[in-house]
Amino acid sequence: MNQALAKLTLKDYASDQEVRWCPGCGDYAILKTIQKLMPEFNQPKENQVFISGIGCSSRFPYYMNTYGFHTIHGRAPAIATGVKLANPELDVWVITGDGDGFSIGGNHMLHVIRRNVNLQILLFNNEIYGLTKGQYSPTSQTGTRTPSSPQGSVDSPLSPCGVALGAGGTFIARSIDTEAKHLAAVVTRGHDHDGASFIEILQNCPIYNDGIFEQLKDKKIAANFKVVLIHGEPIIFGLEKEKAISLNRESLQLEVVEVSGNEDKILIHDENNKILATMLATMSAPDFPVAVGVIYREEKTSFIDDSYQQLIKAREVKSSLEELLHSGHTWEVE
């Protein structure tokens, strides 16, 4: 029964299905990282369930040799909630994208996070609709030219981590598709978290939105454009670690400062500080580096545990159907 006794490997987690993403797609890297990571959780494979909506990312469950459910557009969080309510023992993963998770499925995303359902949400954010051939998504930068926005989109993009924080998220993190080590570390921490773990993965679409995260990925320059958050450490970035994030106490806003001469002003990352997390989550170019790592974390009882406790309490006295039908006013006819 318990397969965890024998140590599994990446191969155990690869299904027999041919992977059908475009060559060069960031999804390949994420898939490999997750397949490699799964054995580390040392759990029976039969208890792991991947649930997705619709979109390129949502093909993910077909490639995992676990239980999987490729559902309908935007609804994976709702289906996953039902799975967890039916069987709290299962280790449930929601795989979604920026369109699936924040456009058609935005409502479910808010509520699965608000309820703090114990599961992991991996949001593959490529800032574009891939499967429908390249329309702008709710995370596309304003002005993005696509078949449905030939003059450039006029929508403002939303910040997935910002929305997740606003919805009351208890674990908010960001990583990058090809940064296997960082991604694995963040996902591991998310998996360890009791509650809804929201992990935004910046993912390159080589066909419709190629290179949008290049500044964050190019080893030669990335350090200037992203800041790696580590709990308890100063928030420093730059090729020479020469820049830092500081709080302007006059305007109550973050600002980029030189490390030199400002040592006492540099912010220390505190995962448990929601105000700080909100500011860090929404930092964007060109004025700020993009934050990666665990942005926010909070201990809070989870929806499934609370719901399960109620069930246990309700079932302390086992009721019978016969008693139920005879409850209240009854009368005899001779």
Added chain:
Amino acid sequence: MELAEEKLDEHHLDEKEVVDVVVRFAGDSGDGMQLTGTNFTQATALYGNDLSTFPDFPAEIRAPVGATFGVSAFQIYFGAEDVTTAGDALDVLVAMNPAALITNIANLVEGGLVIVDRGAFTAKNLKKAKYECDPLKDGSLDGFRVLDIDISKQVLAAVESFGLTHKGALRCKNMWTLGLVMWLFDRDRQSTIDSLNAKFSSKPEIAGSNIAALNAGHAYGETAELPAGIHVYKVPRAKVLPGTYRNVTGSSALAWGLIAGSELADIDLLFASYPITPASNLLHELATRRDFNVNTFQAEDEIAAVCAAIGASFAGSLGITSSAGPGIALKAEGIALAAATELPLVVVNTQRGGPSTGLPTKTEQSDLNMALYGRHGDTPMPVIASSTPIDCFEVAIEAVRLATKYMTPVMLLSDGYLANAAEPWKIPDVSTLKPFPVNYHSQAEGFKPSLRDKDTLARVWAKPGTAGLEHRIGGIERSYDTGDISYDPSNHQKMTDMRHAKVAGIANDIPLQKACLGEGSGKLAVVGWGSTFGAIHQAVKRARGEGLDVSHIHVRYLSPLPRNLGEILNNFEAVLVPEMNTGQFVNLVKSEFLIDAEGLNKVAGQPFKIGEILAAIHKKLATLESEA
């Protein structure tokens, strides 16, 4: 178009003993008419009459006081013979204010009794009800027995010793009135006294004042000099089968049927729903029943509700979702996912007046087409309908059986009338219900998610947590042989055919259709489905009493239809189909069986009257006669 209606035999309250009576309590939404009606129902059941009730309330929770659109009513039909509707016309109307009078008086039979609270007939209230003259003074009520009492004054005196505020004291008006009506029909007040004591156990002064008002109303009937022709009426007890009885609403019976189904299937239920009138009572009832194998989940929207239910079914529970028309429309994509992935799902549709928001608190049967056809793709699903509040119990069990046995979504049609209406129920012996335990697949060897039972065509149920059965399912078309994604043309044909064959095959697993009243052949069959049962039954019974060759056929299984339905219908010269829609089932009958069936259609937000169906029966038989 107004339907032709025949007036039924009326008793006019001339005799001291009457076979059956219709009473309607009407007042402001805040007047407590539903509570009054419920207590009167309880006392009437205990007295031994057969009965049927019809709560009729507005969509507004608390409409402005005295407004006609805020009138809330509770109607009860009770008598010595089998009662299956809430009655056509009123024998007794209790009108707590002018608005309640003006909206209901047209339905009172000639010589009927109207009880009004004179204290509420103020110039202001008359104006709100759009009365130009005071109906208590202008002679417009001359054709009725009128009991106009300053109930407010009587109540204030009766509860004086409890030290309530003026407003608080007047809240006891409904109990005073109930006391009077209980005197009128010789009902015992004890069940009401018990329920008031229980309801207000922490507020003894409220319980005490309400009981005092109840007793005072009763004493008023006993001691006051009432106008001629108003006296105690005796309604003989009904002859019913021996056993233990209770009152039950359709909502409760349906909820308990789902619980019974879960026990018979030996499975946990997840009932996932989003609040909507008139379906919410089902969620409320089941939320208090989590001591059974039931969990409830109030989802963020209708779509999430159906999806959570599907998720639960994937994980090995039975997912159930519930709504009314507009919410069911939102669930359509999810229902098709359950059909594609062959997971069990029960969808309860408590139909209401449409389209759009329509008439949220009123009843209709206009979602049949949506239930039968309202999905994208070629997506069949079984559809069954309950016909009475009691029938909701059995139909709910049947929905659970079909969903789990055939691994398919099932649509259960109820409606606003059935959900709220109550009738006495001879409580079934649950030990006689036949179990249908589900089988989860556990054998890893040779496992494929596409394995299916060769007879039922049901796919295997392999739930997460079972070692060696890890597999993926999804909405993309799957190979018949392996369950893997398949875009193969011939495979899609095969899967489409299989989905149809699976649902069609259920026809071999349901009872053959029988006439529920009359013979299986003859001149005229009146064919119904759903909550029209009561009115059709009474109309056919009366027609047969006149010696007419009429049968009543009531169809529970709407998809697939019973195997012999066409054959039975062909045994009649004519088929009449009364429906609370523009003709959805009659069109199905016509297209399935090429029978020239005739529709009798009413879309007024109100149930059929017996007289409307009786008139149509007479007309149809006359036409047959003249053609012969």
